[in-house]
Each structure stands twice: as structure tokens, then as C-alpha cells.
Amino acid sequence: MTADKRIGRRGLLLAAAIAAAVLAPTAASAAPADPxxxxxxxxxxxxxxxxxxxxxxxxxxxxxxxxxxxxxxxxxxxxxxxxxxxxxxxxxxxxxxxxxxxxxxxxxxxxxxxxxxxxxxxxxxxxxxxxxxxxxxxxxxxxxxxxxxxxxxxxxxxxxxxxxxxxxxxxxxxxxxxxxxxxxGLPKLGDPAFDRVASYLRQARPAALPQLEGLYAGLRPLDDLFGYIGKPVAERRENAVKAQQALDLVTVNGTPGDDAYEWAVQHARNIAQTFAFATFDLADPASVSAAEQLRDRAMAENxxxxxxxxxxxxxxxxxxxxxxxxxxxxxxxxxxxxxxxxxxxxxxxxxxxxxxxxxxxxxxxxxxxxxxxxxxxxxxxxxxxxxxxxxxxxxxxxxxxxxxxxxxxxxxxxxxxxxxxxxxxxxxxxxxxxxxxxxxxxxxxxxxxxxxxx
CATH class of the missing domain: 3.40.1660.10 (EreA-like (biosynthetic domain))
Incomplete structure (x- = not known):
């Protein structure tokens, strides 16, 4: 199995495990005593x-x-x-x-x-x-x-x-x-979530498509989590802002209630959730905890x-x-x-x-x-x-x-x-x-x- 496949296919499981490794022993030792x-x-x-x-x-x-x-x-x-x-x-x-x-x-x-x-x-x-x-x-x-x-x-x-x-x-x-x-997930070049969002906007509001493609251009591929987490936190937060802007763009350029619109928004939401999660700072336990809270909330929402x-x-x-x-x-x-x-x-x-x-x-x-x-x-x-x-x-x-x-x-x-x-x-x-x-x-x-x- 190549490194690309081993990392990309694991999605957020990989990041969660890294976070767990950082914090789990401390958290376990701090648990309350058994009466x-x-x-x-x-x-x-x-x-x-x-x-x-x-x-x-x-x-x-x-x-x-x-x-x-x-x-x-x-x-x-x-x-x-x-x-x-x-x-x-x-x-x-x-x-x-x-x-x-x-x-x-x-x-x-x-x-x-x-x-x-x-x-x-x-x-x-x-x-x-x-x-x-x-x-x-x-x-x-x-x-x-x-x-x-x-x-x-x-x-x-x-x-x-x-x-x-x-x-x-x-x-x-x-x-x-x-x-x-x-x-x-960890979107990759050709990831269907990106493609389906773009396909919807191409049909519903083609004038907005260049803006969407500009926002997504710097986000895909994301197939090396280790490398990506190694980037400065400020850069990762900037990417999360772009992913959220793309979600906002799709949200306001469609017809709520339409089946294709609802699916496109959900795909864009998942991309935004992913990049928001990936802004965590491994050196800051509170940041890791906040990311995991975001993840559980996102899973429930999905x-x-x-x-x-x-x-x-x-x-x-x-x-x-x-x-x-x-x-x-x-x-x-x-x-x-x-x-x-x-x-x-x-x-x-x-x-x-x-x-x-x-x-x-x-x-x-x-x-x-x-x-x-x-x-x-x-x-x-x-x-x-x-x-x-x-x-x-x-x-x-x-x-x-x-x-x-x-x-x-x-x-x-x-x-x-x-x-x-x-x-x-x-x-x-x-x-x-x-x-x-x-x-x-x-x-x-x-x-x-x-x-x-x-």
C-alpha cells in the first residue's frame, strides 16, 4: 500500500489517533477514583x-x-x-x-x-x-x-x-x-465532493463558478495529513476560511429545498468541516480537544x-x-x-x-x-x-x-x-x-x- 493511499483513505481517523496519542494517557490518569x-x-x-x-x-x-x-x-x-x-x-x-x-x-x-x-x-x-x-x-x-x-x-x-x-x-x-x-474526510484531487459542488454551481449559477474554483484551487489535493499538519497553523486556518467561504457561496447561489441544491450544500459543508478540523494545534491540548468536539458534532449533524x-x-x-x-x-x-x-x-x-x-x-x-x-x-x-x-x-x-x-x-x-x-x-x-x-x-x-x- 502506498503512503498516499495509507494516509488519504484513513481520513480523519488518522488525525483523531494522533490527538488521542497526545492526550489519552494524561486524561486516563486524571479520571475520578472508584469509590x-x-x-x-x-x-x-x-x-x-x-x-x-x-x-x-x-x-x-x-x-x-x-x-x-x-x-x-x-x-x-x-x-x-x-x-x-x-x-x-x-x-x-x-x-x-x-x-x-x-x-x-x-x-x-x-x-x-x-x-x-x-x-x-x-x-x-x-x-x-x-x-x-x-x-x-x-x-x-x-x-x-x-x-x-x-x-x-x-x-x-x-x-x-x-x-x-x-x-x-x-x-x-x-x-x-x-x-x-x-x-x-481528507479531500483529494478528483474527490467527488469537490466535483459535485462545482457541477451543481455550473448548472445553477455559472457566473459564480470561477470564484468557487478559485477558493478550492488551494485546497485540493489534501492527501498528506502529516505534511499538512506540519504547515503553519495560520496557513491552515486561512484554508479553513476559504472552505467556509465556498460553502457560503454555494448556500446563497441555489434554490433551498431543491434536491440537487441540498446535496451540493452538504458536500460543501463536509469539505468545510474537514478543513476546520485540520486547524488544530498539536502543541495545544485545548486546540486538539476543540477539534475533536467539532468532529463529533459534525458526525452527528451528517x-x-x-x-x-x-x-x-x-x-x-x-x-x-x-x-x-x-x-x-x-x-x-x-x-x-x-x-x-x-x-x-x-x-x-x-x-x-x-x-x-x-x-x-x-x-x-x-x-x-x-x-x-x-x-x-x-x-x-x-x-x-x-x-x-x-x-x-x-x-x-x-x-x-x-x-x-x-x-x-x-x-x-x-x-x-x-x-x-x-x-x-x-x-x-x-x-x-x-x-x-x-x-x-x-x-x-x-x-x-x-x-x-x-
Whole structure:
């Protein structure tokens, strides 16, 4: 894989990982202490386990296909939600990815969901969705390599999901499913977002096209994030102003409500969001935090825009720290995407998180240049959330945290060490999380294995 492809295709994931590497260890060490600690009495743990067992629903499998009766209770927990956020405790575990496929199938077939949204760039989503609608050549594995190359999702599990979605569309042409990339992106020369904005203005207001092309001329390509971040902050801020001016230009030179106009504005908005994010200063922790806040807000806005434009239901896939209401790093991610979506949808948004007791997953180094490698972690220690969660009699299960018995809710609302790995994994110290304040529903797995690479 060339350096150009390795960096460009990762989109904002790369910048986020750099930021996380700068701040994560400090943020984790500053987390509040656990009042219960490692000295929680056996009797109290037993009471919590009994409370969880009284409402836990066993999960037959995480693998897609086959009987889905074990998902009916999960469907009831989701209810009539319009957007469901489904997290992942790591960016590299087979079981999390497979379960996303399985649950999306269920939601499509039983609850009328129409879109799978992923924490990947807007333009990668466009490329995959074109393939799903029959407009792109090749097979699902090649599409994943092209659109998601170098990312955590360049995996067999996502090729399987996309292959199923394309097959579903062939047999359901009047009610197709879609793929959305809700994240920011790193536009490149020929990037369809740039081209589609220009194409719209060429038709709607050709006199404004030269001004748009002048604004965009200095912005594309942006295919070397390391090099771009190395540029002076003032220069990057100037580029962000140009991207915003281009968005403003398109906004005032069209017909609101017209479908082509709405899409052109959204493409221009994504470009502006991307360049605004890329103004962060790695030497200033507050600047990095502000950029990550912008990113989570943008992901929520992109998801909501798509959902309202298509009037369909969306399964939004992201890391636990983006899908839920609380991150393990409250400085870097003070308000996750899930919290913004809750603001927008109220109870019509449901956040589902994952935990696991032990196993293997893929992770990379702090700046995503060392490739993805396998990491194995042992069974959770008594001070961790997962240690008590794994005492429940079901090997794998899910539970509605909103309606759990008081003994369980009180325990779930305490911050404890937890397994949490995005593109990088910091285990000394482990990050901390109060699970009950982070999600509406929790899926707990006894063990995970690393995702399948091509």
C-alpha cells in the first residue's frame, strides 16, 4: 500500500489517533477514583450480578444469518427509535463487527431500517453507496479495499456486510438500503465532493463558478495529513476560511429545498468541516480537544442530515466513545456524537455499547504508520467493570441499562477501569468509564477475537 493511499483513505481517523496519542494517557490518569475499588464486598458483587441476571437477555451468537429470535428483546429495547448508535469496545474485533452486520440485518428486515452509517469519511460512504445501488463495478472486497483501505474497517467482516447489502438491494429494488460515511474526510484531487459542488454551481449559477474554483484551487489535493499538519497553523486556518467561504457561496447561489441544491450544500459543508478540523494545534491540548468536539458534532449533524433527507431509520456504527453519551476521555471528547444525537432526537436515539472480558483485537501505533497488529488482553481484574459483568450466568448477553434494578444501576453509575481501544490501546493505566451513564443498552461478550484481514 502506498503512503498516499495509507494516509488519504484513513481520513480523519488518522488525525483523531494522533490527538488521542497526545492526550489519552494524561486524561486516563486524571479520571475520578472508584469509590467501590477493588475491595468491593463479595456480597455486594453477588447482589449486582443477581440484579443483572434478572434482566439480562442471552445472545445466541454474534454471527449474521440463522435464527433471530434471541434479538427480539433487543428489538423491543430499541423500540421505535429513528437512529440507533452501536459502539465497539475496540476497532479490531471480529465479534463486534459481525454483530453489527447481524443486528443491521435484523433491523432492516424487522424494523424497517434503511441505512448503515459508519465512522468513516463522507466520500468513502458515497463510493460504497454507489456500489450498493448497482452503480459500481467489482466485488465487495475490492470496494472495501478501495474505500476503506488502511482503516480499521478494511476487514472481511465489512466486505461480508456490504455484499449482503448489495444482494438485498437486488431483491428489494423499491426499498434499497444505503451506506453512509458520517465522518469528516481528507479531500483529494478528483474527490467527488469537490466535483459535485462545482457541477451543481455550473448548472445553477455559472457566473459564480470561477470564484468557487478559485477558493478550492488551494485546497485540493489534501492527501498528506502529516505534511499538512506540519504547515503553519495560520496557513491552515486561512484554508479553513476559504472552505467556509465556498460553502457560503454555494448556500446563497441555489434554490433551498431543491434536491440537487441540498446535496451540493452538504458536500460543501463536509469539505468545510474537514478543513476546520485540520486547524488544530498539536502543541495545544485545548486546540486538539476543540477539534475533536467539532468532529463529533459534525458526525452527528451528517447523520441527522442524511436521516432527515432520506426519511429512513439509521444504524450508526462507531467506537463506544462516539456512539454513547460519555467517553473514557472527557477532556478530549467532552460531548460525544451520541450526546448530540440525543439532543436532536430525544428518545428516538438509542445508544448501545459493547464490553468484553478478554480476548484479542487489532490496534496500531500512535500515528497509524506501523500497520495493524494483534493485541491480547487477559480476563478482567476485580477492579474492572468487565469482571462483574462477566459473572452473569450467560456467556454473551445484553441488558437494558435504563430499566435495570436499582442495585445494578447504582453499580453501573460508578467509574471503573475498562477495556477500551480505538486505533490505539493504552493499558497503563486503563481508561475508566461509568457504563450506566454512557449507554442505554449494553451488549457484553465473554471473549473476542481479532478481526479478519484480507
Amino acid at each position: 467501590a475499588g477493588v475491595h468491593t464486598a463479595d456480597s455486594r458483587q453477588a447482589a449486582v450480578v443477581r440484579a443483572l441476571e434478572s434482566v439480562a437477555q442471552p445472545l445466541r451468537t454474534t454471527e449474521p444469518g440463522g435464527r433471530s429470535a434471541d434479538l427480539r428483546a433487543l428489538g423491543a429495547m430499541i423500540g421505535d427509535a429513528t437512529v440507533v448508535g452501536l459502539g465497539e469496545a475496540t476497532h479490531g474485533s471480529h465479534e463486534f463487527f459481525a454483530m453489527k452486520h447481524r443486528l443491521f440485518r435484523y433491523l432492516v428486515e424487522e424494523k424497517g431500517f434503511t441505512t448503515f452509517a459508519l465512522e468513516t469519511s463522507w466520500t468513502s460512504g458515497l463510493q460504497i453507496d454507489e456500489y450498493l445501488q448497482g452503480g459500481g463495478p467489482g466485488d465487495a472486497r475490492q470496494v472495501v479495499k478501495d474505500a476503506l483501505g488502511g482503516s480499521p474497517w478494511e476487514r472481511e467482516e465489512f466486505a461480508d456486510l456490504i455484499a449482503w447489502m448489495r444482494s438485498y438491494n437486488r431483491s428489494h429494488p423499491r426499498n434499497p438500503v444505503h451506506f453512509l460515511g458520517d465522518d469528516l 447523520t441527522a442530515w442524511w436521516q432527515r433527507r432520506t426519511s429512513g431509520k439509521v444504524l450508526m456504527s462507531a467506537h463506544n466513545g462516539h456512539a454513547g453519551y460519555l467517553s473514557t476521555d472527557t477532556f478530549l471528547y467532552p460531548k460525544p456524537q451520541g450526546s448530540y444525537l440525543r439532543d436532536a432526537y430525544g428518545r428516538d436515539y438509542v445508544a448501545i455499547g459493547f464490553t468484553f472480558d478478554s480476548g484479542s483485537f487489532l490496534t496500531t501505533d500512535a500515528v497509524l504508520t506501523g500497520g495493524w497488529k494483534s493485541v491480547t488482553v487477559p480476563a478482567a481484574t476485580p477492579d474492572m467493570n468487565e469482571h462483574t459483568l462477566d459473572r452473569v450466568r450467560h456467556r454473551d448477553y445484553y441488558v437494558d441499562l435504563r430499566t435495570a434494578p436499582r442495585a445494578a444501576r447504582d453499580w453501573l453509575d460508578v467509574s471503573r477501569p475498562t477495556y477500551d481501544a480505538g486505533s490505539i490501546f493504552v493499558n497503563d493505566p486503563l481508561p475508566r468509564l461509568a457504563i450506566g451513564r454512557a449507554y442505554d443498552v449494553l451488549i457484553h461478550l465473554n471473549q473476542v477475537t481479532e478481526a479478519r484481514t484480507f
